[in-house]
Amino acid sequence: MVFLRAGQPSAKHLLPGGVLSELPFWAWPLLLFLACFLIGVIAVPAGIGGGTLFVPLVGGFFPFHLDFVRGVGLMVALASALAAAPMLLRSGLANVRVALPLAVLASASSIAGAMWGLALPPHWVQIALGVLVMSIAVIMMVSRQSEVPSVGKADRLAQALSLHGVFVDRSNQKTIEWKVHRTIPGLVVFLGIGVLAGMFGIGAGWANVPTLNLLMGLPVKMAAGMSGLILGLVDSSAVWVYINHGAVLPVLAVPSIVGMMLGARAGARLLNVLKGSTIRRMVIVVLIFAGVRALSKGLGW
Amino acid sequence: MVNPHASLTELTQERYARWLEVGTRLSLLAMIVGFALYIFGVLQPVVPFEKLPSLWRLSADQFVASAGVPVGWTWLAQLHRADMLAVLGVACLALCSLPCVLALVPLFWARGDRIYVVLCIAQALVLLVSASGWVVAH
Numbered sequence: 001m002v003f004l005r006a007g008q009p010s011a012k013h014l015l016p017g018g019v020l021s022e023l024p025f026w027a028w029p030l031l032l033f034l035a036c037f038l039i040g041v042i043a044v045p046a047g048i049g050g051g052t053l054f055v056p057l058v059g060g061f062f063p064f065h066l067d068f069v070r071g072v073g074l075m076v077a078l079a080s081a082l083a084a085a086p087m088l089l090r091s092g093l094a095n096v097r098v099a100l101p102l103a104v105l106a107s108a109s110s111i112a113g114a115m116w117g118l119a120l121p122p123h124w125v126q127i128a129l130g131v132l133v134m135s136i137a138v139i140m141m142v143s144r145q146s147e148v149p150s151v152g153k154a155d156r157l158a159q160a161l162s163l164h165g166v167f168v169d170r171s172n173q174k175t176i177e178w179k180v181h182r183t184i185p186g187l188v189v190f191l192g193i194g195v196l197a198g199m200f201g202i203g204a205g206w207a208n209v210p211t212l213n214l215l216m217g218l219p220v221k222m223a224a225g226m227s228g229l230i231l232g233l234v235d236s237s238a239v240w241v242y243i244n245h246g247a248v249l250p251v252l253a254v255p256s257i258v259g260m261m262l263g264a265r266a267g268a269r270l271l272n273v274l275k276g277s278t279i280r281r282m283v284i285v286v287l288i289f290a291g292v293r294a295l296s297k298g299l300g301w
Numbered sequence: 302m303v304n305p306h307a308s309l310t311e312l313t314q315e316r317y318a319r320w321l322e323v324g325t326r327l328s329l330l331a332m333i334v335g336f337a338l339y340i341f342g343v344l345q346p347v348v349p350f351e352k353l354p355s356l357w358r359l360s361a362d363q364f365v366a367s368a369g370v371p372v373g374w375t376w377l378a379q380l381h382r383a384d385m386l387a388v389l390g391v392a393c394l395a396l397c398s399l400p401c402v403l404a405l406v407p408l409f410w411a412r413g414d415r416i417y418v419v420l421c422i423a424q425a426l427v428l429l430v431s432a433s434g435w436v437v438a439h
Contacts, residue, residue, distance in 0.1 A: 025354040063354070067361035075391060082325040082397065086318035096313045096405065100420045107427045111436055118361060161416060165310060232321075232398055233424060237431040239395045243388070244434035246372040247361035250387030251353060254336040257329075 032062065033255035036076070040263020041270060042283055048140075050260045051077035051203035053283070056133045056290035059126070060297055064252060066122050066129075070201030071242030072253050074114075074235045077203030079257045080264060081231040092167035093225025098180065098218070101161060103233035105187055106194030106204075110234045113198025114241035126298030129200050134291035136206045137284045143210050148176055151217035157183040167222060178219055186216040190230075198238035203231055309412050316408065317401050324397030332390025339383035346384040347371070373434040399428050 035058065036050070043050040055073040059066050088094035117125055154164060164179035180186075189211045197204040208227035212218045218226060242248060338344050348356065348368045356368050365372055371379055379385045402424045409417040430436060 025350065028354075064357045065360055065364070067364075068357060071361075075394070079325075079329070079394060082321060082394065083329075086322040086325075089314045089318040089321075092314075095310070096317050097310065097417070100402075100417065100424060104420055104423045104427060107424065107431075111427070111431050115436065122360065233402075233428075236395050236398045237427055239391075240428075240431040240434070241436070242361075243392060243395060244373050244432075245361045246365040246370045248388055248391055249353070249357060250336055250339060250384050250391070251350075252357070253391055254332060254387060258333070 028062065028064075029251050029255045032058065032252060033259040035062075036256045036259030037263035037266070040260040040265075041267040042286075043260075043264065043267065048136075048206050048283065050080055050264065051201060052133075052136060052206055053286060053290065054256070054260070055200060055202045056129060056287070056294045058256075059129065060290055060293035064249075066125060067118060067242075067245075067247045068249050068252055070117060070125075070199075071239065071245075071247040072249075072256050073201030073203070074197075074239040074242065075248075075253050076256050076260045077197075077201075077205075077231055078235040078239055080260060081203070081228045081235065083261065084228045085232050088225040088228055091170070091225070092165075093222055094229035095165060095222070095226065096229070097161065097165075098163050098212075098226055099229045099233065101183075102187060102190045103230045106190040106197070106230065106234045107237035109191045109194030110198035110238035111241055113195035113200075114238040115198075116195075117199035117201070118241065118245055118247070123298045123300065125199070126294050128298075129202075130291045130293075130295030130298055132196065132200060132202075132291075133287055133294060137287040137291065139206065139210070140280065140284050140287070143214075146213060146220060148178075148219045149213065149217040151179050151181045153181070154179040155181050155183050167219075169219075169221060176219055178222060179217070181217045182215055186211060189215065194234055194238075197231075197234055198241065201238075201242075203235065205231060309408065309414070312408050313405050316404050320401040320404050321397065324400065325394070328390055328393035328397050330390075331393050332387060335383070335386035335388075335390050339387050342383075344381060344383035344386065347379060347382045348384060396428070396432060399425055399432075402428070 036054065039050050039053045039057065043053055051073040054076055055069055058064065059069040062069070085094060089096070158164070158180040163183065166175055166177050168175050193204045193207045193211065196207065205227045208230055209223045212223035212226050213220045339346060347370055352368070356364050359367060364370065371385070376385045376388050380389060402421050406418055406421045409421065
């Protein structure tokens with residue numbers, strides 16, 4: 001294998017924290033694969049996208065520049081979202097009619113976000129990332145989900161777009177009628193979500209689900225399914241900014257994507273063993289840790 | 302409540318799902334095959350492995366300048382290089398939503414759902430503009 005042949009002379013890497021480590025360079029993609037597998041294992045049961053953990057953790061503890069980490073973060077989130085979307089569409093947990101108006105705006109703004117992310121000084125992005133990741137941890141701590149929100153009357157735009165329907169909850173075979181309200185505020189929030197997704201490469205499941213569920217009134221299971229469908233469209237637009245910039249290193253992208261997808265499969269099984277709330281608490285601790293690390297790196301501490 | 306769009310919804314959901322399923326599988330396969338050719342040294346890469354550790358710490362702009370990596374769509378002309386083959390898989394993955402969205406246009410058009418025809422075309426345009434590299438160049 002070329003990795004092993006070419007890897008005989010070890011390369012020196014300045015690890016975060018100033019520790020000089022001598023590792024053969026091929027060890028980094030292997031470590032990345034393992035890290036992504038573990039991220040995938042906990043991200044799925046915790047109900048967040050892998051990209052949310054990937055960017056702060058890999059950006060903080062691996063020797064790769066943040067430009068590559070954010071690009072790969074988007075690819076990881078994209079691959080997971082695209083792989084899950086067909087099943088979500090067929091089960092009715094994701095709906096094309098609801099996704100399209102939100103995705104058009106978020107896709108357009110994600111391009112702007114990705115361009116700003118590449119143009120800003122890396123330490124600014126690290127600081128903003130640290131603040132954002134810790135904010136996500138706080139959102140996860142305080143947010144409450146509403147199983148089936150009460151939506152009195154669909155607004156005029158939702159009626160014009162026919163944003164209503166039914167889906168069958170397979171866990172209890174209940175048929176649930178759903179409709180959307182506060183469509184315009186929802187569209188505005190998705191404009192902002194697109195900017196954040198493109199700029200930080202973290203996907204946006206953490207923001208999509210509460211917006212769709214608590215603001216727009218979709219049942220929580222649909223909100224989670226819709227989030228994946230929208231992510232597939234939004235991240236497709238943002239990731240092209242990184243590809244066109246030459247910020248794609250296959251040696252980082254492929255082990256990350258494969259590791260995350262395998263980890264996500266294992267994570268889905270873990271759901272039957274561990275309580276979702278336990279894993280969620282674990283992820284909050286990891287997010288705070290990763291956020292502090294990103295902040296300290298950005299501030300040069 | 303009876304959903305007047307039920308049958309159209311079923312059609313659009315199924316078509317989008319089917320196209321996306323095929324596109325995602327082919328893209329992931331292309332990415333893994335390209336990467337296998339890359340790591341087993343079947344084809345020469347643009348960036349040799351041993352140079353990567355000194356390059357992956359650079360910003361994207363510095364990396365492109367130092368490694369001579371193609372930007373925009375110029376990588377298409379270098380598909381005989383192993384790392385560019387792996388990029389092809391990534392690019393396919395990033396593009397596979399485009400045919401799915403366009404495939405919905407005839408369905409919405411046939412039912413007279415003009416708003417969604419416009420939304421599908423708008424989404425396709427956003428993807429195309431982003432993929433074209435025009436926004437990066439300007």
